[in-house]
Amino acid sequence: MYELFVLGELMTGEKxxxxxxxxxxxxxxTGRKISSGTLYPLLARMTENGWINLREEEETKGGRTKKIYEITRSGRERFQSLMAEPFDPPMDADTQNTLRFKMVYFQYVDKEVRLACLNQYLHLLEQNLKHVKQFEFHLQTFKPEPEKQRIQLLRVFEHRKLLGETEMEWIKQEIERVKRD
Structure with missing residues (x-):
């Protein structure tokens, strides 16, 4: 996911x-932090793989060198590959973040890649909603104890259904918008 982000950001220009x-x-x-200890080793690996170039420049304040990264031709190919790569089930926070990153960089890929990404994400949302409804049905049918916990679980599932249905509707509208453009 972070590799996609770095390459996507460098598609917009050096940074x-x-x-x-x-x-x-x-x-x-705010729920997730990226540390220097995660980012800089990633940048080093991406440089070793030839996906990005590193250029060092002297900074005027404090005399420290500024490390400037730019994407290479090989990095552009890797970016295209990551953008076309299917999501890994199950639906989780990483899947959602990956979708958001991909959508930010949609301008750099073909319409077919955008539609494939959105349609696959929609399919994951549909599978997730189906799972929630099945478990909800199980709770309503078999009424496991304790009752208070079951009732609260049903409320949680109602919340998950509403979120899922809202997100599915938005993705469907986005698919139609991409088709029109």
Whole structure:
């Protein structure tokens, strides 16, 4: 997921490491942190793989060198490959973040890749909703004890259904928008 983010960000132009880290922190939200200890080894591996180039420049304040990263032709190919790569089930927070990253960089891939991504994500949402409804049915039919816990579980599943249905509707609208464009 972070590899996709770095390559996607570099598709927009060269960036220094601190900027990549700052943008990534904002992109993944408050619930997840990206540390320098995660980002810089990733950047080093991506440089070793030939997907990005590193250029060092002297900074005027403090005399520290600024590390500037740019994407290579091989990195562009890797980016296209990651954008076309299917999601790994099950539906989880990483899947949702990967979709968000992909959608930010949709402008750099063909319409077919965008539609495949959205349709696959929709399928995962449908599978997830089906699972929730099956478990909900089980709870309503067999009424396991304790009753208070079962009732609260049903409320949680109602919440998950509403979120899932809302997200599915939004994805369907996005699919139609991409088809029109």
């Amino acid at each position: 220094h490491g601190y900027m990549l880290q700052d943008v990534l922190k904002n992109a993944v939200g």
